[in-house]
Amino acid sequence: MAQLSDRLQRLAPSATLAMSQKSSEMKAQGIDVINMSVGEPDFNTPDHIKEAAKKAIDENYSRYSPVPGYPDLRKAIVAKLKNENNLDYSVNEVLVSNGAKQSVCNTIMALVNPGDEVIIPAPYWVSYPQMAKLAGGTPVIVEAGFDQNFKMTPEQLEAAITPKTRLIILCSPSNPTGSVYSKEELKGLADVIKRHDDLFVLADEIYEHINYIGKHESIAQFEGMKERSIIVNGVSKAYAMTGWRIGYIAAPEWIVKGCNKLQGQYTSGPCSVSQKAAEFAYTQSQECVEQMRQAFERRRNLIVQLAKDIPGLEVNVPEGAFYLFPKCSSFYGKSNGDTVINNSSDLALYLLEKGHVATVGGDAFGDPECFRMSYATSDENIREAIRRIKDALAELK
Numbered sequence: 432m433a434q435l436s437d438r439l440q441r442l443a444p445s446a447t448l449a450m451s452q453k454s455s456e457m458k459a460q461g462i463d464v465i466n467m468s469v470g471e472p473d474f475n476t477p478d479h480i481k482e483a484a485k486k487a488i489d490e491n492y493s494r495y496s497p498v499p500g501y502p503d504l505r506k507a508i509v510a511k512l513k514n515e516n517n518l519d520y521s522v523n524e525v526l527v528s529n530g531a532k533q534s535v536c537n538t539i540m541a542l543v544n545p546g547d548e549v550i551i552p553a554p555y556w557v558s559y560p561q562m563a564k565l566a567g568g569t570p571v572i573v574e575a576g577f578d579q580n581f582k583m584t585p586e587q588l589e590a591a592i593t594p595k596t597r598l599i600i601l602c603s604p605s606n607p608t609g610s611v612y613s614k615e616e617l618k619g620l621a622d623v624i625k626r627h628d629d630l631f632v633l634a635d636e637i638y639e640h641i642n643y644i645g646k647h648e649s650i651a652q653f654e655g656m657k658e659r660s661i662i663v664n665g666v667s668k669a670y671a672m673t674g675w676r677i678g679y680i681a682a683p684e685w686i687v688k689g690c691n692k693l694q695g696q697y698t699s700g701p702c703s704v705s706q707k708a709a710e711f712a713y714t715q716s717q718e719c720v721e722q723m724r725q726a727f728e729r730r731r732n733l734i735v736q737l738a739k740d741i742p743g744l745e746v747n748v749p750e751g752a753f754y755l756f757p758k759c760s761s762f763y764g765k766s767n768g769d770t771v772i773n774n775s776s777d778l779a780l781y782l783l784e785k786g787h788v789a790t791v792g793g794d795a796f797g798d799p800e801c802f803r804m805s806y807a808t809s810d811e812n813i814r815e816a817i818r819r820i821k822d823a824l825a826e827l828k
């Protein structure tokens with residue numbers, strides 16, 4: 432019988448990629464769609480990084496790299512962790528992969544047995560629960576909604592832990608909400624984690640540099656936490672290098688070795704030229720990172736100010752990343768002609784079809800009350816998109 436494996440049948444497709452595709456299809460038909468569904472910087476990769484990649488090609492970085500990545504790149508990451516985060520890692524505690532996405536998936540595959548529970552605060556990045564399921568694990572969703580600024584409390588974490596809990600996934604700054612855990616908040620969670628044996632935390636820090644409240648804090652910094660933390664990070668968001676596919680984990684050596692074994696059978700080391708470009712990104716001036724961060728902050732201020740003006744939307748002020756995640760549940764039950772809005776996916780579809788703005792319904796992120804807009808786009812697009820959204824929502828009665 433022509434049928435995919437049970438494993439794949441259980442896997443949901445990525446809702447964010449699906450929305451992006453729908454918006455591209457409409458664009459191909461000549462419709463002027465503003466795409467706010469994508470999760471990537473709109474900037475080009477800085478020139479000096481591109482030059483490093485061209486040089487790497489000329490210098491014949493064209494063969495298989497070591498499975499965990501070139502030692503020079505891993506050294507550069509070790510130096511970054513020391514200089515920016517004051518964390519001490521050795522080269523053997525770092526493994527480079529094809530984007531942070533593979534780093535997350537490697538970690539889950541390396542640690543989670545069938546039947547193990549993986550605690551994931553909602554709203555969450557769409558891939559976490561799917562990856563946990565792929566490993567045979569059970570995602571345990573902890574609801575951390577709009578009213579608590581989308582952050583899980585230590586009490587909620589404690590209540591969700593069972594003897595089967597193996598891994599907790601934290602994302603700060605967060606996709607899809609932009610929330611950032613403070614040092615005190617992370618310490619509260621770390622204290623809970625340390626009370627339980629055999630419990631690990633995957634700290635997805637891919638948005639580390641897109642932070643509007645100051646210094647990034649890592650949960651690995653607290654006494655006794657380095658042994659239990661798997662930091663995931665990479666160059667995709669900070670250096671506008673999403674297509675280069677370079678991410679990494681910094682973790683205890685036994686976990687790195689496990690991921691290395693997996694990666695050795697699955698993908699081998701990541702793209703040689705991209706690794707040289709990433710090494711350059713980490714070791715040269717960080718001015719480009721700050722310039723992009725400032726642009727995102729200006730856009731954050733703009734979109735918050737404009738969205739707050741839309742009747743019926745509740746808007747919080749995101750502290751990092753490049754997403755706004757407003758509460759839109761006051762529109763549920765309303766309609767425009769034959770179109771009835773029953774949930775956030777209906778709303779996102781309505782905004783696409785009526786307002787020609789692509790967003791993503793919060794259902795995909797485990798929060799049915801909100802929807803996500805990416806403001807990694809021009810000021811002009813932000814203004815126009817919010818105008819269209821406001822008009823479309825005003826027509827819902």
Ligand SMILES: Cc1ncc(COP(=O)(O)O)c(C=O)c1O
Binds near residue numbers: 470530
């Ligand atoms: C929270 C989060 N983690 C990981 C990733 C994956 O990053 P990469 O493009 O490096 O695979 C993304 C990308 O959207 C993300 O939003």
